[in-house]
Amino acid sequence: xxxxxxxxxxxxxxxxxxxxxxxxxxxxxxxxxxxxxxxxxxxxxxxxxxxxxxxxxxxxxxxxxxxxxxxxxxxxxxxxxxxxxxxxxxxxxxxxxxxxxxxxxxxxxxxxxxxxxxxxxxxxxxxxxxxxxxxxxxxxxxxxxxxxxxxxxxxxxxxxxxxxxxxxxxxxxxxxxxxxxxxxxxxxxxxxxxxxxxxxxxxxxxxxxxxxxxxxxxxxxxxxxxxxxxxxxxxxxxxxxxxxxxxxxxxxxxxxxxxxxxxxxxxxxxxxxxxxxxxxxxxxxxxxxxxxxxxxxxxxxxxxxxxxxxxxxxxxxxxxxxxxxxxxxxxxxxxxxxxxxxxxxxxxxxxxxxxxxxxxxxxxxxxxxxxxxxxxxxxxxxxxxxxxxxxxxxxxxxxxxxxxxxxxxxxxxxxxxxxxxxxxxxxxxxxxxxxxxxxxxxxxxxxxxxxxxxxxxxxxxxxxxxxxxxxxxxxxxxxxxxxxxxxxxxxxxxxxxxxxxxxxxxxxxxxxxxxxxxxxxxxxxxxxxxxxxxxxxxxx
Amino acid sequence: xxxxxxxxxxxxxxxxxxxxxxxxxxxxxxxxxxxxxxxxxxxxxxxxxxxxxxxxxxxxxxxxxxxxxxxxxxxxxxxxxxxxxxxxxxxxxxxxxxxxxxxxxxxxxxxxxxxxxxxxxxxxxxxxxxxxxxxxxxxxxxxxxxxxxxxxxxxxxxxxxxxxxxxxxxxxxxxxxxxxxxxxxxxxxxxxxxxxxxxxxxxxxxxxxxxxxxxxx
Numbered sequence: 042x043x044x045x046x047x048x049x050x051x052x053x054x055x056x057x058x059x060x061x062x063x064x065x066x067x068x069x070x071x072x073x074x075x076x077x078x079x080x081x082x083x084x085x086x087x088x089x090x091x092x093x094x095x096x097x098x099x100x101x102x103x104x105x106x107x108x109x110x111x112x113x114x115x116x117x118x119x120x121x122x123x124x125x126x127x128x129x130x131x132x133x134x135x136x137x138x139x140x141x142x143x144x145x146x147x148x149x150x151x152x153x154x155x156x157x158x159x160x161x162x163x164x165x166x167x168x169x170x171x172x173x174x175x176x177x178x179x180x181x182x183x184x185x186x187x188x189x190x191x192x193x194x195x196x197x198x199x200x201x202x203x204x205x206x207x208x209x210x211x212x213x214x215x216x217x218x219x220x221x222x223x224x225x226x227x228x229x230x231x232x233x234x235x236x237x238x239x240x241x242x243x244x245x246x247x248x249x250x251x252x253x254x255x256x257x258x259x260x261x262x263x264x265x266x267x268x269x270x271x272x273x274x275x276x277x278x279x280x281x282x283x284x285x286x287x288x289x290x291x292x293x294x295x296x297x298x299x300x301x302x303x304x305x306x307x308x309x310x311x312x313x314x315x316x317x318x319x320x321x322x323x324x325x326x327x328x329x330x331x332x333x334x335x336x337x338x339x340x341x342x343x344x345x346x347x348x349x350x351x352x353x354x355x356x357x358x359x360x361x362x363x364x365x366x367x368x369x370x371x372x373x374x375x376x377x378x379x380x381x382x383x384x385x386x387x388x389x390x391x392x393x394x395x396x397x398x399x400x401x402x403x404x405x406x407x408x409x410x411x412x413x414x415x416x417x418x419x420x421x422x423x424x425x426x427x428x429x430x431x432x433x434x435x436x437x438x439x440x441x442x443x444x445x446x447x448x449x450x451x452x453x454x455x456x457x458x459x460x461x462x463x464x465x466x467x468x469x470x471x472x473x474x475x476x477x478x479x480x481x482x483x484x485x486x487x488x489x490x491x492x493x494x495x496x497x498x499x500x501x502x503x504x505x506x507x508x509x510x511x512x513x514x515x516x517x518x519x520x521x522x523x524x525x526x527x528x529x530x531x532x533x534x535x536x537x538x539x540x541x542x543x544x545x546x547x548x549x550x551x552x553x554x555x556x557x558x559x560x561x562x563x564x565x566x567x568x569x570x571x572x573x574x575x576x577x578x579x580x581x
Numbered sequence: 582x583x584x585x586x587x588x589x590x591x592x593x594x595x596x597x598x599x600x601x602x603x604x605x606x607x608x609x610x611x612x613x614x615x616x617x618x619x620x621x622x623x624x625x626x627x628x629x630x631x632x633x634x635x636x637x638x639x640x641x642x643x644x645x646x647x648x649x650x651x652x653x654x655x656x657x658x659x660x661x662x663x664x665x666x667x668x669x670x671x672x673x674x675x676x677x678x679x680x681x682x683x684x685x686x687x688x689x690x691x692x693x694x695x696x697x698x699x700x701x702x703x704x705x706x707x708x709x710x711x712x713x714x715x716x717x718x719x720x721x722x723x724x725x726x727x728x729x730x731x732x733x734x735x736x737x738x739x740x741x742x743x744x745x746x747x748x749x750x751x752x753x754x755x756x757x758x759x760x761x762x763x764x765x766x767x768x769x770x771x772x773x774x775x776x777x778x779x780x781x782x783x784x785x786x787x788x789x790x791x792x793x794x795x796x797x798x
Contacts, residue, residue, distance in 0.1 A: 160614045216621045224612040254625045258632025262734040269724025334628070 080147050080159035081544065083169050085440060087144020088433075090173055092512055094136035095426075097180070099505040101129040106498030123190045127279060128183050133421060134286045134294065135207050136176045139249070141429050142297040143168075143211065146218045146242040148440055152538035152545060153236045155227025155554035160220035164213050171210035178203035189279040197273055201264040204282065208257045215250045218242060227537065229556035236536040236560070237320050241300020244328040248293055252334035256285050284333065287413070288397045289350050291420050292331030295390050298428030299324050299361055302383040305435050306365045307561075308534050309380040312372025317560040320364060326357035351401030358394035362387055378450020379532075382431030385458040389423025392462075396469065411493075412472025415465040422504060423461035430457060430511055435532065438543045441519045442526030449514035456507030463500025467493035535561035619772040623779045626742060630783050633735045634790055640727035652728040652795055660796040661718040668711030669788040672743075675704035676781040679750070679774045686767050691757065694770075698754045701777065705747055708784070712736060735787050739780075746780040749773045 068076060077083060105125060108117055117125060147169075151159045159165050182188060182203055187196025222235065222243050235243070259281045267273050284290060303320045307313055314320050331354065336347050365387055374380075396416040400407045407413065430453055437445045471493045530539035540563060541550050644651045652660075682697035716736070721729040753773045756762065762770055 161618055212625050216618050216625070219621055220614055220618040224614045224617050250621060250625050251628045254629035255632035255635075258629050258636060258734070258738070261738055262633070262636050262731060265733050265737070266724050266730045269722065269730075272724075334632075 078162035078166050079547070080151055080162060080165060081440075081549075083159075083162075083165050084144045084146075084148025086169050087140050087147060087172070088440070090169075090176070091137050091141035091144060092515070094132055094140075094176060095508055096512060098129060098132035098137055099508045101125055101132060102501050103505050105129060106501035109494040110498050120190055120192075124183060124188045127189050127283075128179075130283065130286060130417075131179065131204075135204070136179065138294055138421060138425050138429070139211055140172050142242070142245075142294075142425075143172075143214045143218070145297070145429075145432055145436070146239075146246065147214065149436065149538055150218050150221050150239050150242055151225065152439070152541065152549055153239045153536050154222055154225060154230060155537045155550065155557065156221060156225035157548040157550060158225075159217055160225060161217040165217040168210045168214035168217065171206055171213070175203045175206035175210055178206065189273060189276070189282075191273075194267075194271055198264065198268050201260055201267060205257055205260040205264065208253050208260065212250055212253050212257075215246045215253075219246050219250065227554040227557050229558055233318060233321070234557055234560040235321075237303040237314075237317070237324065238297070238300040238536075240321050241297050241303075241324045244324050245293055245296030245300070248296075248328050248332045252285070252290065252293065252332060255334045256282065284336070286417060286421065288333070288400055288416065289331050289336065289347075289354055290333030291397070291417060292327055292354050292394070293333070294331075295393070295420055295424050295428075296324060296328045296331065298386050298390060298425045299327055299357075301428045301432045301435075302361070302365060302387050304536070305379050305383040305431055307368050307372070308532050309377050309383075309435075310369050310372030310374060311533075312368040312370070313561075313564070314364065314368055315371070319360075323357050323360045323364060326360070327354070330354040330357060348401045348403065352398045355394045355398045358391045362391055376451075378445070378447050378454060379431050379435035381451065381454040382427050382434060382457075385454055386424045386427035386431060389419050389427060389458070389461060392465075393417075393420030393424055396465075407472050410472040410476055411468040415468035415472060418461060418465040418468070423458070423465065427454070427457055427461070430454075430507075433511065433515065436538075437515070437518070438527035438531050439538055440544065441515075442544045443518040444527055444531060445514055445518055449510055453507050453510045453514070456503050456510060460500050460503030460505075460507055464497055464504055465500070467496040467500070471497075530563070535564040537562060539563055613768060615768045615772040616775070619775050623776065626779055626783065629738060630786060633731070633738055634786070637731040637735060637790065640731050644727050652732075653726060656719060656721055656728065657796065659719050660792070661715050662792065662796045664711055664715050664718065665788065665792045665796070668708050668715065669784055669792075671704050671711065672708040672781050672784045675701045675708065676778050678704060679777040683767065683771055683774045686757075686762060686770055687764050689764050694757060695754070698750060698757065702747060702750055702754070705743060705750075705777075709740065709743060712740060732791055735791060739783050739787055742780045742783055746773075746777045749776060 074082065074086065077086075104116065105122070108122060147159060147165055151157070178199055182196050182200035183191070185191075185196035185199065186193040187198070187200035189197075189200075191197045191200065219242075222239050226235070232240075232243075263274070263278055263281065286294065303314065303324070330350055333350075336344070336350075365384070369384075393416055396412065396419055399405065400412055400416055430450075434445050434450045437443055471490050475487065475490045527543040529542050531543075532539075537554060537557070538545075540554070641651050650657075678697050678701040682694050682701060685691070685693035685697055721732065723729055723733045750773055753762075753770055756769070
């Protein structure tokens, strides 16, 4: 040992987490998972739980699809169809999409900004457990005949409480993530040099933090009213909850998807974003136009501002396509699963924005029809879920220390991309020719609509298969992973999370992060640093 | 062994070999983590207040458009205006004492800080007591009419925010008794005081929007 040797640094995990040992190792077994304050573990918990809920949501979607194949109900009654329909939407948004992106951000944002830990780790852990509890209570509430159309007083109270708990959990998690991005950035990392995924979390998360309390306010009032009067208020009351995933608010959920695509495409095509700031501007525009906390649908359907914002939301989607298209043109398109998934997400975002722009035209009267379901499926399932899968494939080496298979990734892309197209496109036709309302389980039995319903159900089945492929591949790879983990930077990534081992050690970075001088601090160095071995691993 | 290798492979403290080891690497500069987190929380709380008030005024407009009284005559008669005025004035005074605690810490006067924190907690509890007493005086039945429902939604939400502020201030108080915080290390105290001010501001907005506008001074 020499005199110049660096003494080991006390990581903030060691210092901040009472349950971690001096060596930075968490307690073994379940106790370690229950008591962890390590943002990487919390992030993995979020991702695993969100994927489990995605399977639940997929199964519910498949049941709804089967119901639509023929006119008339086979498995579900009128009431239960409505219940399963609303549960499907809530599981997709509140139990899968939002927590998935929160989990990804909890894991990645500290790494991307070069921080050894997340701000308020206990808050972050509490938010996860509140989310899990809220999710379980939501399912229990429906099982107890709660929900918007439920007949049970206690069940419906539980339903409203579970949604309130979820909303509070998301707010707490967001405060933790946003504070990390705002205050714990590495030296030299100005906001303008923030990686685009972190930037999208800042924008999307910031606006979600402002929109979620409005939902909470609605829930508090609805709970008091229902608990003491026993009256839920029917579909009008449900509309006060579901605005959270309606136009234009729905684009807020696609903001992280834009950040993920903007992060992946330059790296995997070998191109460069022509202008980092224009990428940031596109994300900001998408976020601002998607901030629909001001527009509960029942009141805003004919509102001029609402129509203008709905139409304008198309512009950032087009700008994103242009920006990434230019990047691909400047690089070389190599067929890799994360790239396919990311580009597929962008295509679906554009389709969703197009559908949304048409939907807000007052004269067409598309609100509440199958068109609305198609628009949501393009944006939430097509764009956001494909982006979530792209993120899994791209960051799996960093998160779990495994490289997910190319074949499985390509299959997941094909099933999800085409499944979402087939799921949504027929509903566009149905929305134009029929006023079939899905939520009430009332189906139009004319020949064209019946055929469209069958095609949509087939798309839903493909989408569920895509989910199963993703979950199966993740389980297969993570169960058989080697202790060595994956290469530090298998893709030649440009941002700081790739400067540390995969998965990262306690404290994230073995050495202090040097001052950051650009938005892509590892660009140009990645190939030299990782060498051929890393790239070969990806090929394998 | 190089410095790099050591840093990556040795997670345990280095044994004393008689050689001089360099001090631990510096942590990245933490830029007001607590304060920024508090500001974000206050922003969310402001939107919560806005959402609740929007629901209140929306229900008020619909009810009045239907030609019904807002609030109902018996509620208006029972409204304890004086008690409510004193309750919210007490809350406003707690904002002064919360800031007094910060000021005392800045002046290295810990004893005064303890007094200020204690007074703030007492004034907050007095507000909670007065508010719950006023609920009893009003005799409103939650869920019976839109006024009762929205007013309970507003005041119960505010009560929860006040309770959260109490918990945060209690933590600060106990930590201060344990010897934490100083004139230079006061970020947590400033943050909790800022949250307390928010709780007070939320209360004053509710007082003006509901009790003052409907019940008069």
